[in-house]
Amino acid sequence: MFLAPAAAILAIALLYPIGYMIYASFLDWNPSQRIGEADWVGMRNYLKLLNDAAFWESTWVTVRFASIVVTLEMIFGVGLAMILDRNLRGMSILRTIFILPMMIAPIVVGLMWRYMYHPQVGIFNRTLKSLGFDTIPFLSESNWAFASVIIADIWQWTPFIFILSLAALQSLPQSAIEASRIDGASGWQQVLYIKLPLMLPVLIVTVLLRLIDAFKVLEVILVMTNGGPGLSTEVLALRISRTASEFRELGEAAAMSNALLFLLMLLTVIMFGYTKLQEKRAAKLRQAAQEEI
Amino acid sequence: MPKIELTNLQKSYGAVSVIDGLNLTMEDGEFTVLVGPSGCGKSTTLRMIAGLETVTGGEIRIGGRDVTHLEPKERDLALVFQDYALYPHMNVAKNMSFALRLARYDKSKINSRVNEVAEMLGLTEYLNRKPAELSGGQRQRVAMGRALVRDASTFLFDEPLSNLDAKLRAQMRAELALMSKRIQKNMVYVTHDQVEAMTLGDRIVVMKSGKIMQVGTPEELYRSPANLFVAGFIGSPTMNFLDGELFEENGRLFAKGNGFALPLPDKRKAELATHTGRKIIIGLRPGNFFMGNGENALELPIILSEYIGAQSVLMSELGGQTITIEVSSEAPIPSGAPMEFLIEEEGIHLFDSKTEEAL
Ligand SMILES: Nc1ncnc2c1ncn2[C@@H]1O[C@H](COP(=O)(O)OP(=O)(O)OP(=O)(O)O)[C@@H](O)[C@H]1O
Ligand SMILES: [Mg+2]
Numbered sequence: 001m002f003l004a005p006a007a008a009i010l011a012i013a014l015l016y017p018i019g020y021m022i023y024a025s026f027l028d029w030n031p032s033q034r035i036g037e038a039d040w041v042g043m044r045n046y047l048k049l050l051n052d053a054a055f056w057e058s059t060w061v062t063v064r065f066a067s068i069v070v071t072l073e074m075i076f077g078v079g080l081a082m083i084l085d086r087n088l089r090g091m092s093i094l095r096t097i098f099i100l101p102m103m104i105a106p107i108v109v110g111l112m113w114r115y116m117y118h119p120q121v122g123i124f125n126r127t128l129k130s131l132g133f134d135t136i137p138f139l140s141e142s143n144w145a146f147a148s149v150i151i152a153d154i155w156q157w158t159p160f161i162f163i164l165s166l167a168a169l170q171s172l173p174q175s176a177i178e179a180s181r182i183d184g185a186s187g188w189q190q191v192l193y194i195k196l197p198l199m200l201p202v203l204i205v206t207v208l209l210r211l212i213d214a215f216k217v218l219e220v221i222l223v224m225t226n227g228g229p230g231l232s233t234e235v236l237a238l239r240i241s242r243t244a245s246e247f248r249e250l251g252e253a254a255a256m257s258n259a260l261l262f263l264l265m266l267l268t269v270i271m272f273g274y275t276k277l278q279e280k281r282a283a284k285l286r287q288a289a290q291e292e293i
Numbered sequence: 294m295p296k297i298e299l300t301n302l303q304k305s306y307g308a309v310s311v312i313d314g315l316n317l318t319m320e321d322g323e324f325t326v327l328v329g330p331s332g333c334g335k336s337t338t339l340r341m342i343a344g345l346e347t348v349t350g351g352e353i354r355i356g357g358r359d360v361t362h363l364e365p366k367e368r369d370l371a372l373v374f375q376d377y378a379l380y381p382h383m384n385v386a387k388n389m390s391f392a393l394r395l396a397r398y399d400k401s402k403i404n405s406r407v408n409e410v411a412e413m414l415g416l417t418e419y420l421n422r423k424p425a426e427l428s429g430g431q432r433q434r435v436a437m438g439r440a441l442v443r444d445a446s447t448f449l450f451d452e453p454l455s456n457l458d459a460k461l462r463a464q465m466r467a468e469l470a471l472m473s474k475r476i477q478k479n480m481v482y483v484t485h486d487q488v489e490a491m492t493l494g495d496r497i498v499v500m501k502s503g504k505i506m507q508v509g510t511p512e513e514l515y516r517s518p519a520n521l522f523v524a525g526f527i528g529s530p531t532m533n534f535l536d537g538e539l540f541e542e543n544g545r546l547f548a549k550g551n552g553f554a555l556p557l558p559d560k561r562k563a564e565l566a567t568h569t570g571r572k573i574i575i576g577l578r579p580g581n582f583f584m585g586n587g588e589n590a591l592e593l594p595i596i597l598s599e600y601i602g603a604q605s606v607l608m609s610e611l612g613g614q615t616i617t618i619e620v621s622s623e624a625p626i627p628s629g630a631p632m633e634f635l636i637e638e639e640g641i642h643l644f645d646s647k648t649e650e651a652l
Contacts, residue, residue, distance in 0.1 A: 173378070179372075179380065182365045183395060183439075183443075184395050185366070185391075198382055
């Protein structure tokens with residue numbers, strides 16, 4: 001009863017922009033028009049997307065980028081948390097240093113890395129040259145450019161996973177870990193059989209948050225490569241922003257956003273559905289075993 | 294089944310000393326019980342033996358091997374935690390078999406071990422439940438089961454029965470006593486329940502504020518407590534303590550209190566001679582009173598009478614203090630009228646009122 005007004009406000013606040021976007025995706029609308037002046041074109045924007053090779057390329061780049069980045073960040077972030085989860089002197093300073101990258105504005109991160117990757121004056125190529133190696137076309141060759149933006153993203157976002165994992169680790173029931181030591185578990189076995197399974201709920205949410213974010217990545221790549229060379233690093237968000245501002249196709253951009261939104265929702269549903277399914281299956285197994293007895 | 298030796302064992306948290314120079318040897322196949330009031334350091338001692346707590350000073354040897362700084366898994370022991378410490382994400386069967394699975398036992402062997410122990414603990418129907426779906430007492434039994442399925446040479450128990458109802462507790466106590474006879478392993482058992490301590494222990498270690506007050510068999514502790522603390526801690530109902538002094542009359546030694554005098558056996562005369570005339574504390578076991586009359590009988594008022602079957606617990610007054618008396622009785626004893634009691638000699642304990650040591 002008391003929830004009703006709050007729920008209504010929340011629903012409007014959430015749904016209005018989305019409704020607006022969905023409406024816009026059925027229009028042929030350019031930025032100089034007001035929304036009322038735009039022509040209704042039905043599904044045309046979506047049909048166009050379906051046949052737009054560049055859109056599919058962007059989607060593919062985004063999916064690859066997000067999955068690689070999130071996988072590596074999870075491995076590094078959780079690993080780091082495991083290593084730094086001890087009460088040594090100076091550990092809190094170390095932890096603070098580790099989360100610094102996350103606090104820097106994405107634009108700045110992009111600029112910083114672009115400078116470091118610079119073919120002549122960048123620190124990487126200068127170092128390579130001084131050691132007598134060939135320089136590397138970090139941002140000017142497709143594969144290298146893709147790898148370079150991945151590295152920058154890992155640098156920036158591993159701390160996020162590190163922080164959440166560390167918090168999860170430190171709130172684990174200590175006595176269960178002690179029990180596993182008594183039961184003869186080695187350090188690795190403690191991680192594998194006790195710590196990771198107990199952290200799983202937090203890790204799932206972390207992955208989801210990171211995936212959603214990685215699918216929408218924009219600024220760092222915009223500044224570093226602006227999607228190039230070719231379309232090799234043109235992620236969806238970048239494509240959307242270019243469609244809107246460069247090609248002046250607001251309707252098409254809205255349709256793309258909706259596609260991205262749909263993709264993310266699908267991802268969330270699959271993820272939660274999967275955990276629900278796991279729980280159900282476990283419950284069913286339990287029940288079956290109970291009936292056997 | 295190794296012997297466990299603690300030598301000058303110490304533990305402090307920062308400046309706070311919790312265990313203060315413990316020396317203790319637990320023999321092969323012995324059931325040792327650590328008792329003491331809450332916060333006296335029983336769990337800490339046990340956890341140091343287990344290797345979960347770092348040792349501040351001293352040494353722990355198991356079977357002659359110095360294990361002071363070894364990991365728990367190198368000590369070959371099983372521990373039942375005071376707070377259960379079950380694995381929340383595993384069901385009961387998985388919880389109990391974790392150690393065996395780590396040690397790569399045969400599947401069939403694991404199953405038969407788990408089933409056997411589950412049977413003994415009445416857990417068979419819960420094997421597929423997660424800890425969150427169990428009651429406190431059931432969790433406690435799982436914690437117990439997890440230790441018992443193992444083949445460890447030493448078993449450590451930290452108040453493993455504290456959350457069970459009276460009937461289940463008595464049943465588990467009997468199970469444990471039987472098991473300890475059967476498997477002849479070293480067992481160290483922590484409790485603050487002196488009945489558990491008395492019924493289970495081959496040897497009892499009474500602790501207070503991180504120090505050992507007395508070590509002995511249940512009988513030794515009951516019959517000759519070394520100090521006031523042990524005397525008050527062991528035995529139920531608790532011993533009565535009365536202020537008094539030693540004095541000699543006509544060649545006989547008496548423990549004299551406010552308005553009464555208890556004759557002491559002549560054989561104790563020599564050892565007590567130096568204390569004559571000094572202030573002492575007289576300890577009287579409630580169970581050593583019996584009804585009867587004679588020259589030394591005390592006439593005591595019956596303030597309250599509780600009939601509990603074969604026994605009656607009486608509240609009375611002696612030397613201006615309330616005392617408890619326990620006598621066997623076929624019928625309830627009426628309160629009100631005073632009655633005459635005699636006290637068995639062995640029920641009279643004397644303590645120095647300054648040092649609180651037994652005389
Ligand atoms: N981490 C800690 N830091 C500081 N003091 C501690 C710590 N752990 C325990 N202590 C102190 O050590 C003392 C002994 O604790 P311990 O847990 O061994 O008591 P116990 O005899 O097992 O009591 P109980 O019967 O209540 O379980 C207590 O006074 C407690 O306050
Ligand atoms: Mg304790």
